[in-house]
Amino acid sequence: MTRYPEIVFKTLAMPIVFVLLAIGFHFFLRGHNAPGGGFIAGLIVAVTALLARMSLDRRLLRLEPKTLVPIGLLIAMTTGAFPMLLGDAFLKSAHGHTRWPFVGDFEWASAALFDLGVFLVVIGTTLTIIDLLAEDNLEEAQ
């Protein structure tokens, strides 16, 4: 479906993709304290990836998007199950502050890791479905 991309679209796409990616990751990271989070960031990155495919005809990741789904699910499950090893309940969360060199005070939360799982599942699902629907083979088959 990328046979005749518009010139403007194609020229602008590259910077836009980078800006959108930056916004996506920013939204992901700030999610705990300001609007954002894994779900929103996942959708942004998914849309960005689509943009990259449609305009530049290249994938952001070499991975098949559908492999992101089990990876994300695994991350979320592991994060949830980890406290059980310590004798706590499933999905028990922890958070705190650590001082890192150069970064300074870094605030972390185990929930962010869980959110990473959500993030990946959302990207994977969205891309899998849209990719398939827009896929050339469907067109060929028609």
Added chain:
Amino acid sequence: MGFAVTPEFLLVFSVMAPFMGALVAPYLGSWLKARAGYPLILCFVPTLFLIPYAPAARSNVPLEAGFDWVSAIGLRVDFRADGFSLMFSLIVAAIGILILAYAAAYLGKTERHGRFYSYLLSFGGAMLGLVLADNLIALFAFWELTSISSFLLIGFWGSRKASQDGAEKALVITALGGLALLVAVILLSIAGGTQQISELDLATLRSSPLFIPALVLLLIAAFTKSAQLPFHLWLPTAMEAPTPVSAFLHSATMVKAGVILVAKFGFLLDWGVFSLVIMYVGLATMFWGSYLALRQNDLKALLAYSTVSQLGILMSLYGSGHAFAATAHLVNHAAFKAALFMVVGIIDHETGSRDISKLSGLRRKLPLTFIVALPAALSMAGLPIFGGFISKELFYEGMVHEGFLPILIAVTGSIMTFAYSLRFLKVFFGPFRCENPNVHEASYRLWLPAAPLSLAVIAFGILKINPLKGLTFKSDTLAVWFTGLAAPSFGYEAEHLYLWHGFNLALGLSVLTWVLGVLLHLGRDRFHRVQQALTPAWNNNTIYYKSLAGLEHFSSWFTHKTQGASFATHLRIIVATFGLIGATVLWRYWPAQLTGVPLAFWLVALLILADVVGVLSATNRLSAIIFAGLAGVASTLLFVLLSAPDLALTQLLIETVTIILFLSVFRFLPRLSTYLRPRSLTLLDGLISLGVAATLFTTLVAVQTPIADRIKDFYLDYSKSIGGGYNVVNVILVDFRGYDTMGEITVLSIVAISVFALLKIAVKRAKAESQDDQIS
């Protein structure tokens, strides 16, 4: 670094070990092929280490152990090695070991060995669990596990039509009993106030109105599993399983589960009409089983009907309270029947046939197999010095006390038993006759596993074995040890078992049995003709298949009638129901007062409404999609007005993705003109929409103030301190309600997989069609 093996651990481990083996078996099977059976024997060894706890069980202080299963709802798995349970688990383990050794030699090179051993060991574990369980729910779980593993094993050669039929029949009938048992254990635990079988109290149970229904259901379960009339029909067809399976499950162990149930709950059932019902059902089964066994030409089928008949004996004995005789016969039957099945397996393996009319004189070619078969078959016939004689005598003694009719059925059944035992042995005698002339003796690996069972059959008659002290020759028998072990479970005193009881009625009846049995055997041809003449056009099997076909017919009729409508009609019914509920509620409880809505909201609402009108009046697909997108963006404004930036952001992104989705499937959407519908339908749909709106409105009003206020404060207060974040929405998503999110992303993943699969299928089909077009 000592890891002490506590007795409690040993008890739990002896049940778990076969399950662990079942997990390892697939790997061992692909590595060692059939010989994987030899190392897997280890899985039944832990049970044998329970023997030292036999004296404790005998003096009624059994080993007990258990663990929490689902502690939140108070589910536990408890095991209790009381005398009877311990005795039967030893039988299961001992025969299990022999069967594994037998299967290792029996299975061909091309079988799926891993799978076979895995199923067989799961069954072994389930059976041990069933026998040792002291918890009603655990008992049910293990019961069902034996049904499932039996299904898998009967259908092991699933490509054969007969295997499929046999497996299906066994599952349908035993699952029926399983459902009955489920209800029974629930009723019993409610009526008795406990799930511990050993804590059930007869007096408490009797005062409950649930007692009788529970007993009836318990009996149905026991009768189906132990193939009692009229549920016996699954057992003969189950013989489609590989012979090691038939020897283990369908003769020695699983089919006794129903008998075990009656034995375990005997203290409840020993009660007037119930014991009569069990006794007569058992006797009828015994009679009918041996009658049908006589007319079989297939050796395995003969043994199958014989098993049905012998299970009838056990059932009638336990039912009428002759637990001592029953236990003695249970031990005997397990030994001789497993041995005979293995013998049939050997005959089948070496000659390629199981047809009695085509085989004779095998004694010359299979001398060792014959030596193994002889004591077992004579024990089945009930001849002296073998264990079967002793328990047959006890059976007669018991039935003599029950009256004339029971003893009459018992003797008649035993005469036929004697006759079919001779018929079984006939394949070894006479001139050698077999379609395969190059028959030679089986490998020792085949007949050796059967030999200990034949020895046991003799030992039951003449030996006393104390497993702790070795062998001693006495007039007592090995059966005393076994039956004595079970004594505390039934409250009988272990009597001494003698071969010679003196001249009494039972002995006289035995002699009568032998004489008439021999006569019946000699006149078998005439008897066969009578049996042929008496065969009715219908039997249990025809009823079974008729009702199965009827059920299928009914369900397809029902499905067609209830779900035959088009997709649109289905959707309309569902949505209309949804709308009707809300509309009714709103009609009856119109909210007393509604809070005022700021002007901005009205404006947004107007915008959304305009977009909806746009969607409805659009004449082409593209404008409909654009209007729908606009409506979504407008609702984003609502979230902004409500100062919910997270939701607004999400909604906006979803709208974007939705538009992309729509555009990518745009090519496949049919033109709007194909959706034209009559005015009346438009009106109906409009009404349904109004109903839906009413439902949504009602829901909003219902959840508005009180609940929201209480929850809101909690989240606002604790978001930072517990979740470590200021963004309450996100902290709720990933922390407070993390479980929900977990579920949601799981659903999302399933959706991704389903869409992927569906589209792949669609693509494949489309490609195939276009190829067809090209060819034609």
